[in-house]
Amino acid sequence: KAGKRAAIIITGGPNTPRNELWDTATSISNHIYKMLIGRGFVNKEIYYLSPHDWADFNGDGFNDRIVDAPRPQRQLMIEDVRTALDWAKQQGKLDQPLYLFYIGHGGEDKLHLAKFVDLEAAELKALLDEYQAVTGSKVVIVVDACHSGSFMPTLAAENRAVLTSSKAEEKSFFFEKQGWSRFLASSLYQGMHFFDAFSYAMRDQEHMLGKNLPGFQENGRTQTPLFDDNGDGVYSTDGQWLKQVKINGAYVTADITLAVTGLTESANLSVEQAFSLKAKASTISGQVERVWAVIRPPKMNLVIDSNGTPILAYPRAMLSTEDGTFWQSRWEQAIYNGNYEITYYAEDNEGNIASSEET
Known part of the structure; x- marks a missing residue:
């Protein structure tokens, strides 16, 4: 699809041995990057933010040099997210939404970028509001983190869709380098619109949790992905806009044959x-x-x-x-x-x- 496009990928850290989610988070981030490339994006249209500057998205064992910041590599700071959205402003008004993906740790109304560094929902809202006021572009933001549903009421706005991997009070589960956002990206890669991709990702996440899911529910452990695309901050009968949004337009990509x-x-x-x-x-x-x-x-x-x-x-x-x-x-x-x-x-x-x- 011709026209201006842009996407931001944020891999929350820290990338330390104590962070057992790190390998999974970076694997999913690379998969999202691969999906964007497969859908016709080029590297200069993707801003990849990660505390580790080595990333291999095509499996050849070499650093593909796709991580943009921070340079030199270090743990993420809130200013790095601001810089990413400043980059997005420089792309001007887009012909499709700005796609922003976050994968990592989270808490109620915050994303955990690094040790002692949390991005509050209100701070992210201010950055997105400023971006949209300057560019007039729409935004689709995907958050795969524990308690990510707590972001929805704060981030909700006109011409902005918010997709989260769990309710405000829930944890988000990961297994074998897989999670809800990886399933979402796989469906988007095939050419599905966000509404269908969301539904398939929910199904695949339930499949991943398997027969142990009822046991989780008995202990108060559930995972319920949510989305809002009409700006009211409530997951209900939404979806009319997301049924029209496909990554880089309406064409079908051959499915992965593995x-x-x-x-x-x-x-x-x-x-x-x-x-x-x-x-x-x-x-x-x-x-x-x-x-x-x-x-x-x-x-x-x-x-x-x-x-x-x-x-x-x-x-x-x-x-x-x-x-x-x-x-x-x-x-x-x-x-x-x-x-x-x-x-x-x-x-x-x-x-x-x-x-x-x-x-």
């Missing part, structure tokens, strides 16, 4: 009895780099990182292959009585991730 299928048959096990894990993985372009199985036991402990974000810590087993298509391994760590569900994952050389149905 696929994985479980070949494991159901069986009864004794404690610590070895069990064969088998899967088939393929892709039309590139190659499958790795395949692994995630086992959902009848019981599990929820891991909370140092910033309070839940990481689903299911047991996993790496599979090996001799022909690049059929993968296998053995697993012998069953200790609880009950049903164990297995999902297989595959990753290709470009960093795409696919999952199978549960076994």
Whole structure:
């Protein structure tokens, strides 16, 4: 699509060993960058803000030099977000909305950029208000963080859509470098409008949480993505505008061809009895780099990182292959009585991730 366009990606930090979400957040950010490129953006139209200046979005193992700031690399500050929106102002009035993505830690009415550095919802609203007053451009902002729904009433405005991964009182869950915003980006990549992409991302997030979701609900743990696109700050019967917004216009992109299928048959096990894990993985372009199985036991402990974000810590087993298509391994760590569900994952050389149905 011709015309002016711009997007901002913000990966919240810190990028330290204590931040167990970091690898997932940067993987999702790179996936969003890849989606934008696949939808026809070029690098100069994307402002990538991250505390780590090394990023490999195409899986070739090299730094693609796509991170714009801060330079030299350091932990993020509020001023860095202001600089990103100043860059957006310099692009002038856009022919489609400014797309702004945030992936990282969050709290009620704040985004956690770094240790002791929080961007308040009111501060972000002021920056967006100023940007829109100067340019007259529309904005679509996507926030994937715990308590992100608390931002919606504050950020809501005319010609601005706000999409969040959870309600104000909820945590946002991540697993195997996947989360709600990665699913959203995958649907946008195919050419869906934001309304449909939102619906598919909600479905895929529920699928990721799997059969353990009812257990989370019993303990008051739910994740409910929200959006507002009419400026009232309430998630209700909205969606008329988002049904018209597709990243860079109405054309369809060929879907990512990576696929994985479980070949494991159901069986009864004794404690610590070895069990064969088998899967088939393929892709039309590139190659499958790795395949692994995630086992959902009848019981599990929820891991909370140092910033309070839940990481689903299911047991996993790496599979090996001799022909690049059929993968296998053995697993012998069953200790609880009950049903164990297995999902297989595959990753290709470009960093795409696919999952199978549960076994």
